[in-house]
Amino acid sequence: MRSPLSSQQAEQIAPLLKALADPVRLRLLSLVASHADGEACVCDLTDAFELSQPTISHHLKVLHEVGLLDRSKRGVWVYYQLRTEALAGLAALIDDGAR
Amino acid sequence: MRSPLSSQQAEQIAPLLKALADPVRLRLLSLVASHADGEACVCDLTDAFELSQPTISHHLKVLHEVGLLDRSKRGVWVYYQLRTEALAGLAALIDDGAR
DNA sequence: CGATGACATTGACAAACGTCTATGTCTTTG
DNA sequence: CAAAGACATAGACGTTTGTCAATGTCATCG
Numbered sequence: 001m002r003s004p005l006s007s008q009q010a011e012q013i014a015p016l017l018k019a020l021a022d023p024v025r026l027r028l029l030s031l032v033a034s035h036a037d038g039e040a041c042v043c044d045l046t047d048a049f050e051l052s053q054p055t056i057s058h059h060l061k062v063l064h065e066v067g068l069l070d071r072s073k074r075g076v077w078v079y080y081q082l083r084t085e086a087l088a089g090l091a092a093l094i095d096d097g098a099r
Numbered sequence: 100m101r102s103p104l105s106s107q108q109a110e111q112i113a114p115l116l117k118a119l120a121d122p123v124r125l126r127l128l129s130l131v132a133s134h135a136d137g138e139a140c141v142c143d144l145t146d147a148f149e150l151s152q153p154t155i156s157h158h159l160k161v162l163h164e165v166g167l168l169d170r171s172k173r174g175v176w177v178y179y180q181l182r183t184e185a186l187a188g189l190a191a192l193i194d195d196g197a198r
Numbered sequence: 199c200g201a202t203g204a205c206a207t208t209g210a211c212a213a214a215c216g217t218c219t220a221t222g223t224c225t226t227t228g
Numbered sequence: 229c230a231a232a233g234a235c236a237t238a239g240a241c242g243t244t245t246g247t248c249a250a251t252g253t254c255a256t257c258g
Contacts, residue, residue: 003129003133004130004132005125007126010122010125011122013122013125014121017116017119017120020116020120021113021120022113022117022215022216023106023113026116027103029196030102030104031103033103041234041235043235046235051216051217053234053235054219054235054236054237054238055216057236058217058236058237059216060235061236061237073235075226075234076224076235077234078234078235078236084197085197087193087197090193091190092190092194094189095186095187097128097132097181098184098186098187099187140205141204141205141206150248151247151249153205153247153250154248156205157206157207160207172205174255175254175256177205177206200257202256203256204255205253206251206253207250207251209249210248210249211247212246213247215244216241216243217240217242218241219240220237220238220239220240221238221239222236222237223235224235224236225233226234227232227233228230
């Protein structure tokens with residue numbers, strides 16, 4: 001790694017990692033990513049867990065707020081979609097630290 | 100992303116991300132990585148923060164326990180070293196999710 | 199041996215987190 | 229308009245987390 005992170009940089013990156021650092025949210029992301037057309041509605045996701053619908057809704061909100069998931073409402077359903085650039089950018093940052 | 104993560108996979112990865120998901124620990128990692136010879140003793144690290152020595156010691160322990168830092172004692176000093184493979188592996192995992 | 203200094207451990211405490219139940223909002227349909 | 233269904237929000241509650249002060253351990257040096 002070239003030069004140490006500044007406090008500001010560290011506090012920018014940490015929330016992204018924090019959003020990712022939960023087993024349920026990791027699975028949510030991967031479920032969305034592996035779904036047909038790269039998007040999934042909340043109903044699909046809720047069915048994949050033994051958790052209440054509000055809990056899933058909460059996790060999706062966290063992922064959306066840090067910019068890892070896009071959100072689009074169509075009719076009664078809400079579809080979430082992976083923001084691959086955001087994830088790829090984070091991966092690049094981490095990988096950079098390893099070289 | 101090809102196939103969704105299993106619960107087991109997710110619960111293996113999450114602790115690593117959790118260890119990374121703190122501004123202080125991010126800076127600690129980058130400080131160690133950018134230090135001469137790729138290692139730093141606790142005294143060097145403590146000086147870089149306005150935090151108590153036990154707090155730094157705690158964060159280093161967290162990073163060590165998940166395998167991101169190696170620990171070696173030489174005389175009175177303890178040196179920490181970045182485990183680049185661990186970090187690179189994590190980066191690869193995340194990047195994989197983005198493709 | 200006794201003092202000093204580097205680092206770890208313990209215990210305490212407030213803040214943040216993950217989950218649930220209850221309720222709200224908004225859209226569709228009869 | 230009324231009922232039903234998809235999703236979000238609010239509030240509550242136990243658990244985890246980040247921090248500190250106090251103390252412990254161990255190596256070094258007079």
